[in-house]
Amino acid sequence: MFTYVLKTLWRHRTRTLLTVTGAAVAMFVFCFVGSVQEGLQRLTTGSDADRSLIVFQENRFCPTTSRLPEDYSRKIKEIPGVRDVMPIQVWTNNCRASLDIVVFNGADPQQIKSTRPLTLTAGDWHAFSTQRDAAIVGRNVAQRRGLKTGDQFSIGDISVKVAGVFQSTVPSEENLIYTSLAFLQYTRGLDAAGLVTQHEVLLTDDADPDRVASEIDAKLRAGSVATKTRRKGAFQASTLSDLVDLIGFAHWLGYACVGLVLSLVATTTVMSVQDRIKEYAVLQTIGVRPLRAMRLVLTESTILCLVGGIAGTALAMAALAIGGFAIGAEGATIAFRPSIGLALTGALVSLAVGIAAGLAPAIQAGTVPIVNALRQA
Amino acid sequence: MALVELRGVSKSFRKGDETITPLDDIDLDIDAGDFVSLMGPSGTGKSTLLNLVSGIDRPDSGTITVDGTEVTKLSRSKLADWRAANLGYIFQTHNLIPVLTAYENVELPTLLLNLSSTQRRQRVELALEAVGLSDRADHYPRQLSGGQEQRVGIARAIVAHPKVVVADEPTGSLDTETSEQVQVLLQRLNKELDITLLMVTHDRDAASIASRQLMLDRGKFLERGGDKESGSLGEWEVGVGNAGDSVAIKKFG
Ligand SMILES: Nc1ncnc2c1ncn2[C@@H]1O[C@H](COP(=O)(O)OP(=O)(O)OP(=O)(O)O)[C@@H](O)[C@H]1O
Ligand SMILES: [Mg+2]
Numbered sequence: 344m345f346t347y348v349l350k351t352l353w354r355h356r357t358r359t360l361l362t363v364t365g366a367a368v369a370m371f372v373f374c375f376v377g378s379v380q381e382g383l384q385r386l387t388t389g390s391d392a393d394r395s396l397i398v399f400q401e402n403r404f405c406p407t408t409s410r411l412p413e414d415y416s417r418k419i420k421e422i423p424g425v426r427d428v429m430p431i432q433v434w435t436n437n438c439r440a441s442l443d444i445v446v447f448n449g450a451d452p453q454q455i456k457s458t459r460p461l462t463l464t465a466g467d468w469h470a471f472s473t474q475r476d477a478a479i480v481g482r483n484v485a486q487r488r489g490l491k492t493g494d495q496f497s498i499g500d501i502s503v504k505v506a507g508v509f510q511s512t513v514p515s516e517e518n519l520i521y522t523s524l525a526f527l528q529y530t531r532g533l534d535a536a537g538l539v540t541q542h543e544v545l546l547t548d549d550a551d552p553d554r555v556a557s558e559i560d561a562k563l564r565a566g567s568v569a570t571k572t573r574r575k576g577a578f579q580a581s582t583l584s585d586l587v588d589l590i591g592f593a594h595w596l597g598y599a600c601v602g603l604v605l606s607l608v609a610t611t612t613v614m615s616v617q618d619r620i621k622e623y624a625v626l627q628t629i630g631v632r633p634l635r636a637m638r639l640v641l642t643e644s645t646i647l648c649l650v651g652g653i654a655g656t657a658l659a660m661a662a663l664a665i666g667g668f669a670i671g672a673e674g675a676t677i678a679f680r681p682s683i684g685l686a687l688t689g690a691l692v693s694l695a696v697g698i699a700a701g702l703a704p705a706i707q708a709g710t711v712p713i714v715n716a717l718r719q720a
Numbered sequence: 721m722a723l724v725e726l727r728g729v730s731k732s733f734r735k736g737d738e739t740i741t742p743l744d745d746i747d748l749d750i751d752a753g754d755f756v757s758l759m760g761p762s763g764t765g766k767s768t769l770l771n772l773v774s775g776i777d778r779p780d781s782g783t784i785t786v787d788g789t790e791v792t793k794l795s796r797s798k799l800a801d802w803r804a805a806n807l808g809y810i811f812q813t814h815n816l817i818p819v820l821t822a823y824e825n826v827e828l829p830t831l832l833l834n835l836s837s838t839q840r841r842q843r844v845e846l847a848l849e850a851v852g853l854s855d856r857a858d859h860y861p862r863q864l865s866g867g868q869e870q871r872v873g874i875a876r877a878i879v880a881h882p883k884v885v886v887a888d889e890p891t892g893s894l895d896t897e898t899s900e901q902v903q904v905l906l907q908r909l910n911k912e913l914d915i916t917l918l919m920v921t922h923d924r925d926a927a928s929i930a931s932r933q934l935m936l937d938r939g940k941f942l943e944r945g946g947d948k949e950s951g952s953l954g955e956w957e958v959g960v961g962n963a964g965d966s967v968a969i970k971k972f973g
Contacts, residue, residue, distance in 0.1 A: 344831060350819040625815045628776050629876070630804025630832045632797045713776040717811070 344635070348642045355615065359647065362611040366604045366651025366693070367658065373600040374659035374689050376593050379670070381685060382514065382677040383590050386583075391460065391513045392576025396544040396556050401569040404582065406433035406674040410538045411568055413524075418566070419542055422558050424550030429454045432527040433540040435674045436498055440586055444671035445484065445498055447520045449527030455479075458545060459516065466492040466507020475526055478503035481517035482510045483678055486667030496520075500531045514678035515579075518669040540674075543575070582675040590677075601692060604648060608700035612644040616704040623708040624716035637705035644701030645694065652693025660686055721788070722749035723916055724773060724884060729782030731768055742768050744939045746782070750932075752883075755910040755917045757930035764936045766920040770886045773918065774807050775799040787883050804832040808877030808915075810887035814869045816861040822848065822872045823857040829880040847875040850913070851905060867898035871905065878909060885909075887919040891926050903929050 352359045386392065398419065400409035416428040432449035452472035455461070463479065471477045480490050485508045490496055494505045503522055511517050528535045544559070546552060556572040563570045573581070580587055616623070623636050631639075660681040668679040726748040732741035742765025750756055758766050771777035772784060775791045776799075784792050786806065794802055803809075808829075816825045826847050830840040848854050851871035861869055870890060877885050890906065891899035907929045909915045921927050933944040 346824065347817065347820060354819045621815070622817055624776075625811075625817070626828070627800055628774070628803065628809050629829050630800050630802075630807075630880075632800040634797065714771050717776075717815070 344639060345642070348639055348646065351615070351619070352643060352646060358611060358615075362607055362647050363651035363654070365607045366648055367655035369600040369603045369607070370652040370655030370689055370693060371659045371662075373597050373692065374656050374685055375663070375679070376597040376600070377685050377688060378659070378663050378679040378681065379590055379677065380594055380597075381682060382669075382679050383583075383587060385513070386515050386675075386677055387576040387580045389513070389576075392579070393574060394546055394552065395575045396546065396552060396559070396572050397575050397578040398542040398544060398559055398563075398570050398572045399540075399578065401560075401571045404673055405438040406435055406540045407438065407533075409540050410535065411540070411542065411570065412566065413537050413539050415563060415566065415570070416542050418562060419544060419559055422555060422562065424547050424555040424558075425544055426547045426550075427454070427458060427545040429458060429543045429545075430524060430539040431541050431543055432524055432533070432535060432538075433674045434499075434501065434527055434530065434533065435671075437671075438673050440670065440672040442668070442670055443487065444518070444669065444676055445488075445520065446518065446671065446674050446676060447478070447501065447503075447522055447527055449522045449524045451524055452521075455521050458543075459521075460512045461509040461516065462511070463507045463509050466505070468507070470506040471521075472523075474504065474506065475523065476503050477506035478520050478522045479507040479509050480505050481519045482508060483514075483517040483667035483669055484520060486665065487669075501527075514680045515669075515676050517667075518671065518676035518678055544572070579675045582673045583671075583677065586670060586672055586677070601696060604652065604693070605696050605700050608644050608648045608651075608697060609703065611647060612640060612701050612704045613707075615643065616640055616708050620708070620711055621716050621719055623711050624713045627711070627713055628717070633709040636711075637709035640705035640708045641698055641701040644704070645697035648693050648697030648700060649690075652696070653690055656686055656689030656693070659689070723752040723754075723787055724748070724750040724918070725783075725785040726773070727783050727785075729772060729779045729784060731765070731772060731777070731779050742939070743772075743779070746939070746941070748934075748941060750884075750916065750918060752916055753910075753914055755907070755929070755931045756919065756934060757927035757932070758918065758920045758934045758936060759922065759924070759927050760936035762922075764938065766936055767888050769936070770809075770888050770918065770920060773884070774809055774886050775803060776809075801832075804829060804880060806883045808880065808882040808885035810870075810874055810877045810885065810890045812889040812892045814861075814873035816869055816872055816876075818861050821858050821860055822853060822864065822868075822875075825861070825872055826875045826879050829876060833880055843879050843881075844875075847879040848872075850878065850909070851875045865898075867894055867901060870894060870898075870902055874902070874905060874909070878913070878915060882915070884916045884918065887917065889920055889922060891921065891923055899923065899926065 400411055403409040413430050416430045419425055419428045429450050434447040436445045456468055471479050490505050492505055492507055496503050496505055546555060552574050559572045560570050626636060663679055663681040669676045726746055729743055729746045731743040732739050760766055772779050779792060783790055791802060823844060826844045827840060830843050848857055851874050853868060853871055856864060856868060891902050894902060903926050906917060910917050927933050935942040
């Protein structure tokens with residue numbers, strides 16, 4: 344009986360192919376949208392986002408406008424609950440929302456190595472920490488810009504030598520390029536000797552992040568520049584707030600894709616069943632049970648949907664893995680990564696939509712008035 | 721007890737305000753091994769009768785029993801099972817599944833039974849052999865002639881070894897020669913495989929090969945009596961249907 348379904352699909356291969364392609368495209372978009380959502384989700388949750396704080400200049404948003412004294416880190420370290428403070432100079436090529444944002448973080452190489460969740464996949468730490476203009480590049484940026492160890496990479500007034508490529512358990516890290524702090528501070532145009540963009544504060548295990556944040560701001564109010572301290576997740580979410588709204592809206596696009604696949608596969612299946620309603624009457628005359636006739640139709644719609652959906656999902660995963668896509672604004676970035684969860688969601692959604700799309704035509708095939716259908720010429 | 725028993729079967733159709741009652745309180749008995757042909761003017765309800773016997777349609781009243789099973793009582797799903805095991809249906813326009821080969825078409829009914837793949841293959845091969853189409857097993861319906869298609873249809877109807885095979889004008893769309901081949905085939909199936917056949921036809925020659933010839937006219941059955949062997953045109957008697965209503969003894973031919 345399965346042969347019958349396959350041969351039926353094959354007989355109308357143009358229709359089958361068009362439907363499968365449509366389902367694939369829609370599921371491709373669905374997975375892409377899903378990966379953006381996941382990226383945002385990761386950015387604002389997890390231990391990196393919850394257990395570290397970002398100290399930024401009050402009422403400033405773009406990294407180029409936040410200028411804090413570097414020695415604030417000493418004062419911050421005195422506050423109970425603070426384990427470590429890393430002064431970071433940030434440089435970005437674009438403060439507005441962009442798909443090809445390049446973000447440099449300048450910090451002490453030893454501190455980067457000990458506090459950031461990074462592993463080098465190429466190059467070595469030694470070269471990075473000893474050469475002044477050395478940089479380690481996140482995997483996503485490397486993929487997007489085609490960078491490898493030994494390359495010279497220039498953008499704006501900055502020119503660095505790639506000393507290594509790293510991957511990270513925190514995908515948004517993979518959109519960054521790390522240099523030493525001094526290198527970025529003395530970049531022409533930044534003019535930031537003794538100044539940094541932000542301080543990243545690591546907390547002790549028992550510290551209450553919000554309490555420490557308000558203590559930091561209170562303590563530094565007496566200093567030359569007032570600060571605003573937030574959890575890293577909240578900081579990134581507020582930095583990206585315009586994008587967050589947009590991305591939140593994009594999940595409707597995901598639902599729309601599911602709806603599209605549903606209507607596409609349902610239309611094809613309804614047409615297919617209506618074309619062959621007499622065949623279903625013949626099958627039932629031979630002794631095929633109504634439920635079995637329904638199963639045949641459901642199998643047909645599910646195959647269409649699964650083949651298209653899985654192809655689209657697989658393509659999306661491949662594109663996400665190879666492309667190293669990210670969207671960012673004001674120095675914060677969201678990485679689009681493939682994930683097993685997303686792939687499973689794609690497959691399950693395809694399966695569910697395939698079954699749903701076949702329901703109406705299946706009922707039609709199962710309950711066909713046999714005699715009337717047979718009397719049709 | 722007869723293999724097929726119809727008792728007080730009525731069936732009417734509504735078309736707008738009009739009600740047509742092709743079958744009104746019909747009785748009929750068909751014994752195992754009978755080859756019954758059924759003739760009659762167009763629109764008298766011959767196809768309707770076949771559909772009722774095969775359980776793809778339901779009577780408004782009355783009962784139909786086949787081999788002890790009261791098919792009028794079965795649910796749609798049970799009826800499907802019953803048909804798979806007990807009934808073969810030969811259509812006028814063969815109704816083969818176009819995407820399946822001759823072999824796969826004949827195999828279809830066997831997939832609904834509890835058979836091993838070896839048993840299935842044996843049955844399909846035997847059925848194809850019986851209709852003389854073993855060499856066409858891999859052909860698709862569009863690659864077969866009308867007569868060959870009809871023979872595949874016949875093989876499909878007998879492959880499950882049903883108790884009853886009904887045929888609705890099986891030679892209706894065939895030329896005289898092919899039609900004769902199919903008639904011979906049906907007769908052999910009846911004689912050699914002992915299949916009980918109920919065949920509707922408009923063709924007097926086709927009807928004459930049957931062991932019992934019935935005529936349905938205005939809701940009454942007439943049976944051809946007289947000497948079947950001589951082939952002479954005997955008389956049609958009111959016999960099987962509507963006992964007690966002895967309208968007319970009709971001359972036929
Ligand atoms: N589904 C239906 N809806 C309405 N009327 C129907 C339906 N099926 C049959 N009829 C009517 O019932 C009558 C008997 O139809 P049936 O097909 O049984 O005739 P028949 O004896 O097989 O005729 P023919 O020799 O032309 O095939 C006809 O008048 C037909 O119009
Ligand atoms: Mg008819």
